[in-house]
Amino acid sequence: MRRKLLMLLGAFLVIYLINFTIPRLMPGDPFDYVSSAAGDDGSVAYSEEQKEQLRAYYGLDKPFWEQLGDTLWSNLRGDFGQSIHYRRPVGEVLLERLPWSLWILGASLALSLVIGVGLALWCVRRRWADRVLYPVLSALAEVPPFLTGVLLLFLVAARVAWIPLSGAYTAFAEYGSLWARLGDILLHSLMPVAALTLVTVPRFFFTARASFLSILEKPYLTHARAKGLREGRIRTRYILRNAATPIVARLFLSVGGAVGGTILVENVFAYPGLGTVLREAVQYRDYPMLQGVFLLSAVLVLVSLAAADLVNRRLDGEEDGL
Amino acid sequence: MKHIGKKAVSLTLAGALSLGLLAGCGGTEQTGGSGIPSGSESPAAASEYRVDTLRLEGGTDYGAPNPFLHNSRGPGTAKMRLVYGSLLEKDEEGDVPWLAESWSMDGNDYTFTLFENARFQDGEPLTTADVAFTLDYYQEHPPVTNPLGAGEGWIVDHYTVVDGQTITITVKEADADTLSNLGSFVILPKHIWENVDDPYTYTGDGYLTGSGAYSCTAYDGAAGSYEFTAFDGWCNGTQGAEKIQFVPVSDALLAFENGEIHITDLPADLMDTYLSDPTIGVVEKANDFGYKLLINYEACPDFLELPLRQAVYAAIDRQSVVDSVFRGAGTVGSAGYVPQGSLYYNEDVVQYDYDPEAARAALEGRGLSITLLCSDGADDLAIAELIRNGLTAAGVEVTVESHDSATRDQMVNDGSYQFALVGNGGWGNNPPTYMRTLFSDTAKFTGTSPIYMGAIGYSNPEMTALAEAQAAETDFDARVELFRELELLVSQEIPIFVIANQSTYSMYRTDYYDGWMKTYAYQQAEQNRLSYMAR
Numbered sequence: 001m002r003r004k005l006l007m008l009l010g011a012f013l014v015i016y017l018i019n020f021t022i023p024r025l026m027p028g029d030p031f032d033y034v035s036s037a038a039g040d041d042g043s044v045a046y047s048e049e050q051k052e053q054l055r056a057y058y059g060l061d062k063p064f065w066e067q068l069g070d071t072l073w074s075n076l077r078g079d080f081g082q083s084i085h086y087r088r089p090v091g092e093v094l095l096e097r098l099p100w101s102l103w104i105l106g107a108s109l110a111l112s113l114v115i116g117v118g119l120a121l122w123c124v125r126r127r128w129a130d131r132v133l134y135p136v137l138s139a140l141a142e143v144p145p146f147l148t149g150v151l152l153l154f155l156v157a158a159r160v161a162w163i164p165l166s167g168a169y170t171a172f173a174e175y176g177s178l179w180a181r182l183g184d185i186l187l188h189s190l191m192p193v194a195a196l197t198l199v200t201v202p203r204f205f206f207t208a209r210a211s212f213l214s215i216l217e218k219p220y221l222t223h224a225r226a227k228g229l230r231e232g233r234i235r236t237r238y239i240l241r242n243a244a245t246p247i248v249a250r251l252f253l254s255v256g257g258a259v260g261g262t263i264l265v266e267n268v269f270a271y272p273g274l275g276t277v278l279r280e281a282v283q284y285r286d287y288p289m290l291q292g293v294f295l296l297s298a299v300l301v302l303v304s305l306a307a308a309d310l311v312n313r314r315l316d317g318e319e320d321g322l
Numbered sequence: 323m324k325h326i327g328k329k330a331v332s333l334t335l336a337g338a339l340s341l342g343l344l345a346g347c348g349g350t351e352q353t354g355g356s357g358i359p360s361g362s363e364s365p366a367a368a369s370e371y372r373v374d375t376l377r378l379e380g381g382t383d384y385g386a387p388n389p390f391l392h393n394s395r396g397p398g399t400a401k402m403r404l405v406y407g408s409l410l411e412k413d414e415e416g417d418v419p420w421l422a423e424s425w426s427m428d429g430n431d432y433t434f435t436l437f438e439n440a441r442f443q444d445g446e447p448l449t450t451a452d453v454a455f456t457l458d459y460y461q462e463h464p465p466v467t468n469p470l471g472a473g474e475g476w477i478v479d480h481y482t483v484v485d486g487q488t489i490t491i492t493v494k495e496a497d498a499d500t501l502s503n504l505g506s507f508v509i510l511p512k513h514i515w516e517n518v519d520d521p522y523t524y525t526g527d528g529y530l531t532g533s534g535a536y537s538c539t540a541y542d543g544a545a546g547s548y549e550f551t552a553f554d555g556w557c558n559g560t561q562g563a564e565k566i567q568f569v570p571v572s573d574a575l576l577a578f579e580n581g582e583i584h585i586t587d588l589p590a591d592l593m594d595t596y597l598s599d600p601t602i603g604v605v606e607k608a609n610d611f612g613y614k615l616l617i618n619y620e621a622c623p624d625f626l627e628l629p630l631r632q633a634v635y636a637a638i639d640r641q642s643v644v645d646s647v648f649r650g651a652g653t654v655g656s657a658g659y660v661p662q663g664s665l666y667y668n669e670d671v672v673q674y675d676y677d678p679e680a681a682r683a684a685l686e687g688r689g690l691s692i693t694l695l696c697s698d699g700a701d702d703l704a705i706a707e708l709i710r711n712g713l714t715a716a717g718v719e720v721t722v723e724s725h726d727s728a729t730r731d732q733m734v735n736d737g738s739y740q741f742a743l744v745g746n747g748g749w750g751n752n753p754p755t756y757m758r759t760l761f762s763d764t765a766k767f768t769g770t771s772p773i774y775m776g777a778i779g780y781s782n783p784e785m786t787a788l789a790e791a792q793a794a795e796t797d798f799d800a801r802v803e804l805f806r807e808l809e810l811l812v813s814q815e816i817p818i819f820v821i822a823n824q825s826t827y828s829m830y831r832t833d834y835y836d837g838w839m840k841t842y843a844y845q846q847a848e849q850n851r852l853s854y855m856a857r
Binding site: 057082085088089100158166169268285 | 383390391393394464466468472473474540543544545576729731735771
């Protein structure tokens with residue numbers, strides 16, 4: 001376990017260095033981008049004097065290693081710098097956006113887990129259902145999340161009056177109760193969560209299906225059936241329980257992919273999470289914000305990997321103890 | 323330990339859901355805290371205003387609407403200018419009073435007299451002490467939108483406070499744009515900012531207390547929603563709406579159809595559909611967006627020969643850019659740079675027709691090979707392809723190199739290009755403000771802005787003299803005359819190629835609110851303060 005932790009720490013340090021370096025290696029400059037595409041809005045064009053002042057203010061006039069040292073020292077003190085584009089502390093923006101991303105990420109993963117595993121369990125002894133679902137979910141697994149988002153937006157949300165098209169809640173709404181507020185939030189997350197769930201369900205389905213199929217051959221199942229146990233009991237107590245390890249591992253391993261999907265889907269539905277922040281940070285070369293978002297995403301994925309490892313160990317131990 | 327696996331899974335899932343829901347609850351708080359002037363607005367009855375609420379497309383965080391915290395894109399500036407007042411404003415014809423009721427000019431001296439009842443949104447009177455303080459403060463801390471210059475480029479020499487209402491600002495060197503520049507910086511409340519050392523991070527008390535016609539009553543950066551409420555202490559006229567709200571939408575056209583927003587862009591392809599509806603009104607941003615082709619003459623010295631430059635125009639089918647890329651909404655670019663429809667447009671500029679035979683005669687056999695830099699936007703790539711086709715047919719080998727816009731801009735600023743395609747809005751703005759930086763050898767931008775920079779490696783004393791003279795000329799008619807001479811010369815010498823200008827349109831429902839306008843210098847109706855005033 002100690003070795004694993006050291007590996008994670010090493011991975012974190014490498015990621016930290018890459019996060020700092022990559023944005024600065026990107027061509028483009030936070031203060032040079034002023035052109036626009038048709039329909040977009042133009043920008044204030046800074047004079048050379050003003051650019052110099054701004055570079056000095058954000059510490060971008062210093063040598064690379066000095067910038068790295070300053071950033072590291074600030075980060076250690078919990079200061080993630082000032083966003084060049086949003087003109088607010090990076091930490092403040094991230095804290096404001098992170099919960100929204102975590103909500104649709106967590107909700108879609110949980111739903112995908114339940115639906116994917118449920119469908120796999122249902123198909124275990126229904127060959128016709130498996131024959132139908134397998135190709136459908138195979139195709140769905142290849143659809144990019146933003147595409148399911150766009151399709152849901154135009155085919156569902158735009159046609160159903162009560163489904164909000166965008167945002168995380170009704171702007172300027174006055175709620176009569178906490179429940180009304182929660183309802184509004186849940187309703188707004190319906191489409192983003194559905195879009196993410198649709199593309200995540202197949203992962204759990206295939207993992208669970210493979211796991212179940214391998215268990216179906218086990219002698220203890222034959223024994224259980226020979227004992228006359230009910231099919232429902234066999235599925236929950238024997239099949240599901242013994243197939244839990246790869247499914248739980250899949251849950252945590254899915255976090256990395258789901259983070260990427262969340263970022264794309266948030267942009268489709270103008271959902272105020274990290275996705276929209278990341279898009280704008282890349283577009284405007286907002287170095288401190290890029291570092292912040294990448295760092296947060298990396299921590300999220302590393303923690304998930306560590307959690308997957310931990311849960312697997314405990315489940316394995318549990319199985320050994322059976 | 324037997325059930326720890328199950329528990330771990332359950333707890334993880336429950337935790338994620340709870341965290342999300344709790345976060346969701348917290349996130350609906352309107353941010354802004356104590357900075358938003360809570361007691362400043364006591365909205366009068368909605369009947370005072372033409373409409374209760376105007377809703378526009380939001381969803382993007384353009385920063386807090388104060389002079390130091392809004393972001394540098396147009397909508398960020400526009401929101402800040404709703405909250406903060408400047409001395410003057412622009413209407414369809416020229417400069418009009420805003421916080422200053424009158425003004426006069428005498429050489430380098432510009433004297434402004436404030437409205438007697440001008441005050442800030444916290445009720446404090448707005449006097450020339452605040453104007454003077456703002457000048458001093460901006461010199462030390464330049465705001466995002468900065469018409470006064472910075473460092474060596476600071477345009478003010480000194481000021482003289484005559485009394486509480488009148489101030490004379492003396493500039494280092496007056497030119498035709500000085501009044502506009504002095505009239506457009508926004509006034510800060512001295513009593514709030516005099517104790518603030520770092521305005522770029524300040525979000526304490528009064529950080530959104532403005533001097534404008536609307537106060538910011540809600541700002542939610544995460545949702546990109548803003549609410550502005552008519553300030554009942556405003557000194558100069560009545561606002562058109564009691565509230566202006568910017569709300570997040572995923573598809574603006576759908577939102578307009580559903581009545582969620584009251585104005586939006588009208589796509590060229592749908593013009594016939596919407597214009598047949600008598601309740602739909604349109605504000606045309608005529609030729610406001612444009613594409614130009616820059617040549618780096620240091621990298622491509624062959625093109626210093628005028629016949630070759632003329633052949634470049636002849637090789638490019640610019641009408642097809644208008645027809646196929648702009649869907650007919652626009653015009654072929656004027657070789658004199660200023661687009662058709664502008665007050666300053668000279669209709670006598672040289673016209674260059676598409677003439678592939680003439681282009682081939684001039685360019686074929688010269689062994690010319692160039693790289694065309696462009697952005698990776700769909701329209702940019704389509705136009706770059708049309709340019710490539712035209713030049714290739716004329717015998718020039720062309721390689722198209724595309725990058726994202728930020729990279730393209732930096733490469734242009736660095737001079738790392740041979741030919742570069744650049745698109746930007748604002749062509750319908752006041753042309754004199756940009757012609758000098760494009761065509762004067764002494765004042766042209768190099769390395770600071772791809773949309774306002776001049777041609778690298780090209781020099782023309784006559785063009786420089788005209789560009790400088792028109793900028794210094796304060797008599798309007800004389801300036802227009804000089805300006806048109808400059809356009810004619812530019813069209814003859816063509817150091818920069820204008821490919822085409824695109825018109826875009828904003829549509830609104832006339833039966834709800836029809837106050838949308840464009841000024842003589844800015845065509846974005848949604849970003850003009852006077853669009854939100856009862857006129």
